[in-house]
Amino acid sequence: MPRAIDVHVHPSTREWVDGAMGEFRPACEDYFHTRLPEHSVDEMAAVFRAADVLGVLLAWDAETHTGNPPVSNDFVAGCVAAHPDAFLGFASVDPHKSDAVVELERAVRFLGLRGLKMHPGAQGFSPDDRALAPIWETAQSLGIPVLIHTGTTGLGAGMPGGGGVALGLSNPMLIDRMALDFPDLQIVMAHPAWPWQDEQLAVLAHKPNTWIDLSGWSPKRFAPELVREIRGRLQDRVLFGTDYPFLTHEQWLGAWATLDMPDAVTEKVLLGNATRLLGL
Ligand SMILES: [Zn+2]
Numbered sequence: 659m660p661r662a663i664d665v666h667v668h669p670s671t672r673e674w675v676d677g678a679m680g681e682f683r684p685a686c687e688d689y690f691h692t693r694l695p696e697h698s699v700d701e702m703a704a705v706f707r708a709a710d711v712l713g714v715l716l717a718w719d720a721e722t723h724t725g726n727p728p729v730s731n732d733f734v735a736g737c738v739a740a741h742p743d744a745f746l747g748f749a750s751v752d753p754h755k756s757d758a759v760v761e762l763e764r765a766v767r768f769l770g771l772r773g774l775k776m777h778p779g780a781q782g783f784s785p786d787d788r789a790l791a792p793i794w795e796t797a798q799s800l801g802i803p804v805l806i807h808t809g810t811t812g813l814g815a816g817m818p819g820g821g822g823v824a825l826g827l828s829n830p831m832l833i834d835r836m837a838l839d840f841p842d843l844q845i846v847m848a849h850p851a852w853p854w855q856d857e858q859l860a861v862l863a864h865k866p867n868t869w870i871d872l873s874g875w876s877p878k879r880f881a882p883e884l885v886r887e888i889r890g891r892l893q894d895r896v897l898f899g900t901d902y903p904f905l906t907h908e909q910w911l912g913a914w915a916t917l918d919m920p921d922a923v924t925e926k927v928l929l930g931n932a933t934r935l936l937g938l
Pocket residue numbers: 666668901
């Protein structure tokens with residue numbers, strides 16, 4: 659076993675950094691005060707191997723809403739096949755494409771991907787929209803978790819009209835409805851969901867099939883109430899994630915250490931909870 663499983667990893671390859679991000683890239687880089695690296699798959703795998711972190715690589719298909727090409731499920735499956743010691747993969751499907759359900763089944767059954775990643779703002783859907791029910795039902799019956807973006811986003815930040823990304827679609831209260839309608843579906847809310855941190859914590863406390871990944875924010879910037887809940891009643895449904903390449907493992911883990919979490923909580927967050935969620 660690696661020392662940690664990072665459940666939120668974007669491929670720092672041309673396919674995502676340049677292709678799927680498209681015109682969002684420069685504004686996003688400004689928002690995160692960083693410049694995105696471009697690696698080959700092999701270089702990226704070496705980064706994860708050196709850090710002793712297993713990365714959950716995320717596919718990305720927001721083609722209908724953004725016009726940008728997807729990071730395909732086949733691409734992610736190829737990365738995992740080439741570097742099974744460094745990566746696991748999550749699928750993505752564009753909910754506006756008529757083959758979304760069929761593609762999800764193919765990605766899991768034939769490509770071996772282990773979850774579904776969705777981004778309501780970038781993909782242009784509301785998590786509580788009943789039109790999405792067939793996708794959630796399929797994920798539930800396949801027994802895979804759904805990782806779904808919550809809170810604000812760097813995508814479209816500073817662009818005219820926010821690049822067409824509506825923030826309200828990432829309100830965690832919309833996940834509450836999903837968790838109610840699909841009680842056997844494990845739903846991971848990606849990121850501390852600022853400006854709805856309290857709402858997110860309320861959903862987590864109320865719906866036992868919801869989880870949070872801590873990616874996209876330095877632990878130094880976590881709200882005090884989030885830190886308290888991680889230490890307390892939510893410690894079994896909290897997952898380490900970086901949102902790589904926006905944050906590196908060293909940055910995130912270094913800041914985490916300053917929180918002085920009990921070792922047992924750190925073990926759950928870095929490894930134990932993800933191992934359980936993914937059935938490893
Ligand atoms: Zn992300």
